[in-house]
Amino acid sequence: MMLTPADVQAVRFTKAAFGKRGYDEDEVDAFLDVVAQALTALHDELAALRGAPAPDASFGTSTAAESAMLAELDRIKQRLSRLEAAVRN
Numbered sequence: 001m002m003l004t005p006a007d008v009q010a011v012r013f014t015k016a017a018f019g020k021r022g023y024d025e026d027e028v029d030a031f032l033d034v035v036a037q038a039l040t041a042l043h044d045e046l047a048a049l050r051g052a053p054a055p056d057a058s059f060g061t062s063t064a065a066e067s068a069m070l071a072e073l074d075r076i077k078q079r080l081s082r083l084e085a086a087v088r089n
Helices: 005-010 025-051 064-088
Strands: none
16 A cells, blocks of 8 residues: 555544543554554655666766777777778878
């Protein structure tokens, strides 16, 4: 069950039976169980999100493999330029 802040604010407990003070313990305990389940779910979700990489965390960064490929591409471009120059001469 998804618990919202409005749910918490809207909860109303029955007054305890005549001769007792406070609220009905069973109602309060049941509500606290719901709150505990909701908090557990939120903590689990937060832990999962903290463990996952941010959606744009890798944007603009390159891995070692990407860097090696870019370096090889530059070498190939330079060799192509030299071959084209040699053909013209």
